[in-house]
Amino acid sequence: MNSPLPYDPQHLSHCAGEIIVNVRELAQRGWTPATSSNFSRRIDQSHVAITVSGRDKGRLTEADIMVVDLDGQPVATEHRPSAETLLHTQLYKRYPEVGCVLHTHSQTQTVASRLFAGQGHVHLEGYELLKAFRGTTTHDTELDLPVYPNTQDMPTLAAQVDATLDHQPMWGYLIDGHGLYAWGRDMAEARRHLEAFEFLLGCELELRRLQR
Numbered sequence: 001m002n003s004p005l006p007y008d009p010q011h012l013s014h015c016a017g018e019i020i021v022n023v024r025e026l027a028q029r030g031w032t033p034a035t036s037s038n039f040s041r042r043i044d045q046s047h048v049a050i051t052v053s054g055r056d057k058g059r060l061t062e063a064d065i066m067v068v069d070l071d072g073q074p075v076a077t078e079h080r081p082s083a084e085t086l087l088h089t090q091l092y093k094r095y096p097e098v099g100c101v102l103h104t105h106s107q108t109q110t111v112a113s114r115l116f117a118g119q120g121h122v123h124l125e126g127y128e129l130l131k132a133f134r135g136t137t138t139h140d141t142e143l144d145l146p147v148y149p150n151t152q153d154m155p156t157l158a159a160q161v162d163a164t165l166d167h168q169p170m171w172g173y174l175i176d177g178h179g180l181y182a183w184g185r186d187m188a189e190a191r192r193h194l195e196a197f198e199f200l201l202g203c204e205l206e207l208r209r210l211q212r
């Protein structure tokens with residue numbers, strides 16, 4: 001007899017469905033070009049549903065979603081998880097309330113990451129849309145979105161993210177020449193944060209263009 005799975009397969013199916021539907025919409029906006037981007041959803045305290053590495057994120061099916069533990073190790077599958085799994089699991093490990101992590105490669109995110117890499121962050125201030133971020137209740141506030149240097153060494157990148165999180169709460173970050181990470185308590189909140197960052201970065205790029 002097969003040993004029972006260490007997670008609820010029905011809950012995995014629910015999480016996978018949420019990822020598939022939402023990511024299809026993000027892909028239609030052009031935010032996941034050329035198999036880029038990766039997405040995850042917490043199943044329970046110790047398990048995460050995450051996209052299989054290298055799959056076309058605009059055409060995901062349940063077969064493209066697998067399970068890892070909070071160390072990023074595959075659970076009951078031969079598939080290879082996203083190359084960036086550690087950047088997802090570090091957030092689930094650190095914050096029990098985080099339920100969803102979304103990573104995209106839109107042109108706006110990528111151009112902004114290049115433009116602001118030198119200063120290490122994008123300063124966002126005075127926008128009504130800042131209220132899209134959990135805990136923010138007024139436009140009269142400011143937020144620094146970190147920009148980290150890109151590297152293929154995920155532990156190095158994860159350590160930089162952790163160092164920032166040690167002294168600053170945040171809902172996302174950019175990686176230079178790469179893309180954006182955003183997260184939240186559930187899919188709806190993570191997606192709201194992702195869309196808010198995309199919009200605000202677009203505003204900052206347009207302001208720079210007009211001020212030239």
Ligand SMILES: CSCCC(=O)C(=O)COP(=O)(O)O
Pocket residue numbers: 034035036037038051052053054055081082083084103
């Ligand atoms: C062709 S995109 C390069 C890798 C990347 O940045 C990405 O987001 C997708 O990697 P994954 O292993 O999750 O498919």
Ligand SMILES: [Zn+2]
Pocket residue numbers: 036037038084103105178179
């Ligand atoms: Zn990526």
